[in-house]
Amino acid sequence: MKHTLSPQRYLILLAVMLTASVGDTLLSHGMTQVGPVSLHHLGTLLVALKNPWVIGGIVLLLGFFASYLTALSWADLTFVLPSTAFGYVVVALLSRFWLHEHISAYRWAGIILIVCGVGFVANGPSLTEHPRHADDAQ
Amino acid sequence: MTPVTSHAGTFETWATILTVALTAIAGDVLTAGAMRRIGDLDDIRARSGILGAIKAVVGSKMFLLGVVSMALSFFSLLFTLSKVDVSLAAPASASLTFIGNAAAAKIFLHENVDRRRWLAALFVCAGVILLSK
Numbered sequence: 306m307k308h309t310l311s312p313q314r315y316l317i318l319l320a321v322m323l324t325a326s327v328g329d330t331l332l333s334h335g336m337t338q339v340g341p342v343s344l345h346h347l348g349t350l351l352v353a354l355k356n357p358w359v360i361g362g363i364v365l366l367l368g369f370f371a372s373y374l375t376a377l378s379w380a381d382l383t384f385v386l387p388s389t390a391f392g393y394v395v396v397a398l399l400s401r402f403w404l405h406e407h408i409s410a411y412r413w414a415g416i417i418l419i420v421c422g423v424g425f426v427a428n429g430p431s432l433t434e435h436p437r438h439a440d441d442a443q
Numbered sequence: 444m445t446p447v448t449s450h451a452g453t454f455e456t457w458a459t460i461l462t463v464a465l466t467a468i469a470g471d472v473l474t475a476g477a478m479r480r481i482g483d484l485d486d487i488r489a490r491s492g493i494l495g496a497i498k499a500v501v502g503s504k505m506f507l508l509g510v511v512s513m514a515l516s517f518f519s520l521l522f523t524l525s526k527v528d529v530s531l532a533a534p535a536s537a538s539l540t541f542i543g544n545a546a547a548a549k550i551f552l553h554e555n556v557d558r559r560r561w562l563a564a565l566f567v568c569a570g571v572i573l574l575s576k
């Protein structure tokens with residue numbers, strides 16, 4: 306049986322892509338403001354939780370987690386994971402066409418590879434069909 | 444080749460990146476296994492509402508173990524980002540996680556990781572590395 310996804314489920318995957326990449330970007334920006342954390346002062350990690358960029362990143366990552374879990378309940382891990390990588394492409398394209406940043410030939414090659422990778426799995430079945438055991442069927 | 448700016452030595456750099464990747468893989472596989480056992484969340488929500496769906500998820504020990512692994516991965520990522528440049532830490536840990544997850548999903552979740560999915564993991568892995576250049 307070939308498992309295909311409804312438009313609503315593709316929207317869940319879109320949420321997985323966007324919330325993960327934007328959330329990671331906010332976290333990264335916040336941690337550069339917090340500064341280096343040493344093994345002897347791990348309490349600094351708790352201070353990081355007061356930084357608004359880190360808080361914003363955590364809120365988006367919670368949204369990511371909810372949509373990610375929903376996707377995992379009806380699709381394979383190896384089907385859902387490439388979607389999270391597609392978020393990197395979204396961020397790169399936003400930085401090129403919205404922030405007018407320069408994208409090197411390496412990055413364009415990376416974008417093409419990720420799009421191809423996501424295309425490979427998106428064309429295939431979303432869920433592995435496992436034969437039911439006799440005791441499960443009862 | 445441009446040297447990587449890092450506040451840590453080579454061993455510490457790769458040990459922290461590997462820790463992020465391994466805990467992330469454990470978290471992904473445990474949560475995916477838990478969600479497979481729980482079943483389609485859309486069906487559960489239609490039957491028992493959003494609270495029923497949350498109860499089903501939070502009541503799973505495998506899910507909670509997965510969350511602990513993800514929390515460990517999150518804090519080790521914060522720790523790593525404070526020591527290693529994001530341009531190395533993020534793509535390196537993400538790439539290792541993609542490849543590791545494909546193998547772990549085949550071994551532990553018995554997913555059908557066919558040639559197409561292996562190719563996808565490798566393409567995404569290479570793509571993430573190139574994006575950081």
